Amino acid sequence: MLTKNVKSRLFFISIFLIAILCITIIFTNILKENLLxxxxxxxxxxxxxxxxxxxxxxxxxxxxxxxxxxxxxxxxxxxxxxxxxxxxxxxxxxxxxxxxxxxxxxxxxxxxxxxxxxxxxxxxxxxxxxxxxxxxx
Amino acid sequence: MFKFFSPSKLFKIIDWIINSIQSTFFLFLITGLTFALVISPPDYLQSESVRIMYVHVPAAWLSLSIFSVMTILSLLNYIFKIKNFKIFNKCLAPIGLLFSATAVITGSIWGKPTWGAWWVWDARLTSMIFLMLLYLIFIITLKFIKKDNLALMIISILSLIGVVNLFIIKYSVEWWNTLHQPASITLKGDISVHSSMLIPLFIMLIVFIVYSALIFLMKYKTEIIKMKKKNLNRL
Missing domain, CATH: 2.40.50.140 (Nucleic acid-binding proteins)
Known part of the structure; x- marks a missing residue:
């Protein structure tokens, strides 16, 4: 089931998720004043x-x-x-x-x-x- | 394993389930509404306006859980190229939109008598509006983008953004000061709703789950018929 393509897509998705998490954490910290x-x-x-x-x-x-x-x-x-x-x-x-x-x-x-x-x-x-x-x- | 989900096999089972739900759904609904609107007591502070909770809370719960299911499906779809899951998402998205809109609208109606405002831009309400927009973009993408790979890519990215947003919706009331009150029923098991109000709440939750199952299966059946019309045995 884990062919080369599947692995690369899995890799892409996990990298993307980590990137989104980082961006969100940075932005929520910057915007903290406005979130309250x-x-x-x-x-x-x-x-x-x-x-x-x-x-x-x-x-x-x-x-x-x-x-x-x-x-x-x-x-x-x-x-x-x-x-x-x-x-x-x-x-x-x-x-x-x-x-x-x-x-x-x-x-x-x-x-x-x-x-x-x-x-x-x-x-x-x-x-x-x-x-x-x-x-x- | 995924052969089990093949549309032609499922067709007969789906038909049977739809029929049995249709014959019992109104019984569930009437029981739920009787409990929520007649039997349950008014609140000690909010009095009768607390009854909006029995629609607002299950709708919000379901809109969050449907989005998590859609995220899992679209990621599996993207990674393993299981095209049947795209149809699942196509059927789930409108239900999610309906429930998130219900949560937002009933919340607004509830806000006026309790908070004194129809709408405020606090973290919980804003992230809920964002969820509603994500559902909308989901539906538009699935409907109008004909290139399969492109649509799949957009949906996977949206669902990843959405899953982060789900956590923001869930924990916004704990992380930041919001006008929206904290959760009454937490995942840890703390419940601050009196049992006479908890029972109608859960009956209404079951009603909403049964309703979304019914709509989902009916939409899925339509999709299978569309496929058969194109003379496709599989996707």
Whole structure:
């Protein structure tokens, strides 16, 4: 079954696969910044602070008991359990915008700890279960 | 060994399988949909919109697994020149396209009530769109490029690119920050879906598998008839 032609084709395919793998790994490393849909509070704090006009996406968990609604404005704290950033937002939020759940906010940094969002997306986790059945599995 | 797959021998068996699937498919479908839409409970957070999962997840799984099968077939086809596998791919590609499109569209519908956006360009969603495009190029190549060797070459290269993309789709939610949530059912066996939702999910998966088998066999039968019309006993 392994004639000379078969062997050469097999060789070609394996070389080609390795080449594609290398190219992909190189490109994903170069494009790493763009592949990340959002940055965590820790990563945001390491950003260059001279660049305040840049649009960021901040992602993390909404801290428990941190959502405060005052008039049109919603204030809350996004945390990754190491660092925290205060976020202000004005407008409608998705249904799954809840304390202790994931969120992605798009907007601009004002300073190290303060973020003004112009868009809010909810990031939900991988758990699915019926209501009132939190403990049973 | 490959003689076993010769089209003329398979013809009668295929006919029998198609008939038996056709007579039972709607039973499967009705059972699956009853479980998914009526019996299964709403989610504790998402409430009723979780029901989209029963279509979205099996469709995504199948679009990935069909692509892996197609990759293996096209590589075997390229290395050992088994022409029957080209016909297999020709029959599989449209099913894959259907399921990847289903996954993308249902995902978009699901995204609006849960995330608050129809579409975002995160790694998972972008690589899924790329898979859909690969399926499309596959179909176009198989249909319009008449030179056998050239078509074979293009398909093998596409499937190698695609197989790398499959890993990106699978692991994008772990490697990078994405808006899409991580896998609920991992290959390691961690399951974070409640059993009352897991059962309908797997019934729907079986329904989708049976459906793709049916479409595949019907398309394959047509291809055999086309061959017979040209008075070819083999490829």
């Amino acid at each position: 849909y959002f940055k965590t509070p820790t990563e945001i704090k390491l950003e260059d602070k001279n660049n305040l006009k840049k649009l960021y996406r901040l992602g993390g968990l909404i801290k428990e008991n941190s959502i405060k609604i005052s008039g049109q404005k919603i204030n809350f704290i996004v945390t990754d359990k190491k660092n925290e950033i205060f976020v202000t937002f004005e407008g409608p939020v998705p249904n799954l915008f809840l304390e202790g759940k994931g969120v992605v906010a798009e907007g601009k940094l004002v300073d190290n700890n303060y973020f003004i969002a112009n868009k809010i997306l909810a990031k939900h986790d991988e758990n699915y279960k019926p209501p009132n059945d939190g403990n049973k599995k």
